[in-house]
Amino acid sequence: MSSERPVMLVTGARKGIGRYLVEHYLKKGYAVEGCSRGKADIESEFYRHHEVDVADEKGVRHMVGDITKRHGRIDAVLNNAAIASMNHVLLTPAKSANRMLEVNVTGTMLVCRDAAKVMMRRKYGRIVNFTTIVAPIALAGEAVYAASKSAVVTFTRILAFELGQWGITCNSFGATPIMTDMIKGVPQDKINAVVNNLAIKRLGTHEDCANVCDFFISPTSDNITGQVIYLGGVT
């Protein structure tokens, strides 16, 4: 079977930016499939939640298989799931570093891989992988997290070349700080310092994220691939 509605997969869908994007695309007429490690309370007949850790290869495969069985297609993937541990590198345990790499890099790769296998049969797909401005601005205290997100950007640039022939575009998006759980432990003066160095001196918003995603996943963006867009003037 094949859904009438375009089908989107959003990782890290339970809260924060992911949840906002789920609701945004439900309003835009998508059938949205979301995943996170925990349950979600998003209620819509066009939403299905999967309790999956993106770093779990088998779990991701089963989730994508289930989506394909029910919808027969995946049009867009927003790889938003990530974990951050904001520590000075001298205080970062290997376990914490490995977990960030596992979720942020391997998890992104697994979701892209299995979704792309479905997309390539229809010769159409849009993949947006989430990165962060803390990589290009080299923010002290986030070395491993930033490194994992730099890896996502490089992975995405090369993925664009590997999947382009099947009509699949792959782009990265880096938000400025947004008030979500991920940065709730970051001291306010540190957030202010980051914001004051931006061209646009304000926090990012969920709407900013949706705006960039709208552009990347538009059917008319079929010649936009391998790119990274950062908010706030960061390059």
Next chain:
Amino acid sequence: MIARKDAYEIVIESLNEVFAQTGMPAPAALGEDTVLVGADPVLDSLGVVQLIVEVEQRVEQGHNISLTLANDKAMSARNSPFRTIGVLADHVVATAQEAAS
């Protein structure tokens, strides 16, 4: 579980689909010993990627078995499990068995 005969048919159907999609010339006959990877193969490297994905999708759709053919074991094997149609069919059967266990 998937029968060897069914696995072989899926590989042949998938291969024909790849020829149709890519425009690569199909040989006059396809059989157990048709080379996919190695000397004088019927596909280029991207064609092999497409074939593997096509086989996975057909197994999933037709037999409700979710499998990854390019798994760790396959990619580190001394002899590629993708080298001929017959060897790939054997690999499909073995991987489906592992997935079920």
